[in-house]
Amino acid sequence: MRILLIEDDLVLRDVMLRSLHDAGHRVDVAGSVAEADQVWQMQAFDAVLLDLNLPHGPGPRSGLASGLAVLKAARARGDRTPVLVLTARNRTDERIAGLNAGADDYLGKPFDLGEVEARLRAVVRRTQGTQDQVQVGALALDRVTRRFVLHGHPLDLPAREFEVLWELMTPAGRVVSKRELSSKLSDLQDYLGDNALEAFVSRLRKKLASGGVHIRTLRGLGYVLEAEC
Incomplete structure (x- = not known):
């Protein structure tokens, strides 16, 4: 947060x-x-x-x-x-x-x-309207322990990728703009630009692909985390 x-x-x-x-x-x-x-x-x-x-x-x-x-x-x-x-x-x-x-x-x-x-x-x-336990496809988040689990196994992520995925599940299914993500993941001395944000999202997509979970880009709006049909 x-x-x-x-x-x-x-x-x-x-x-x-x-x-x-x-x-x-x-x-x-x-x-x-x-x-x-x-x-x-x-x-x-x-x-x-x-x-x-x-x-x-x-x-x-x-x-x-x-x-x-x-x-x-x-x-x-x-x-x-x-x-x-x-x-x-x-x-x-x-x-x-x-x-x-x-x-x-x-x-x-x-x-x-x-x-x-x-x-x-x-x-x-x-x-x-968030919950301590969140599930999207095979991806689960426990907010109390701050752990992601994919297919029942811990999903270890670098700090920035962890923060991006956390925001996309707060709550899950919400469209999150690039501006909001950059704002939430920056501080007054260290601003997270669009290029860096897109790189983190790209890495997350690869790591989530096996779990039937996808980060979809909505042009002009932002990102949304979805379970694949």
């Missing part, structure tokens, strides 16, 4: 960043109100982890005073990205305010990193 982590505590942010990377996610970070608002508007994300107590940060003031205001602004412009609010465990008022502002769930600090991952999967599953 492509995740935006909004947290100003550098120690906690680094720990979470390593954990999310280890779980296979692509993560952008923001540590202030101004930075969070800017990055969130620049990029599409699968989920946002949001600390409500944020400094404003350097630069011109945006009129937003807190993480809660950033969330309200996103919802006001029609952004429905799943949001998991991070809040002090004893601050019931913060939890209520976050949920009322449009958050999908909350997690009290301190928290277990495994629970962060589980709650992220849950909020994305609810909003995107």
Whole structure:
């Protein structure tokens, strides 16, 4: 998943960043109100982890005073990205305010990193209509263990090919544009261009051919993963 982590505590942010990377996610970070608002508007994300107590940060003031205001602004412009609010465990008022502002769930600090991952999967599953277990032809995906299986055998893929196939199965049968794939698989320092994306898709097609699964190109629209008839 492509995740935006909004947290100003550098120690906690680094720990979470390593954990999310280890779980296979692509993560952008923001540590202030101004930075969070800017990055969130620049990029599409699968989920946002949001600390409500944020400094404003350097630069011109945006009129937003807190993480809660950033969330309200996103919802006001029609952004429905799943949001998991991070809040002090004893601050019931913060939890209520976050949920009322449009958050999908909350997690009290301190928290277990495994629970962060589980709650992220849950909020994305609810909003995107995805399931933890997905099957297309002889290809199966287990989102909990992050494993692909083809004809009952593990399908080991390089990181980029894994990410492309993951997006094509989120959910399966959905047409995914090249622009969306590039956006989801890039970060602010490393952009995935069309030529590289087409190379990854070409390699995946060869690896999936024996499983009765095909990545079809819809001209002008993108790619769709289908079971062959």
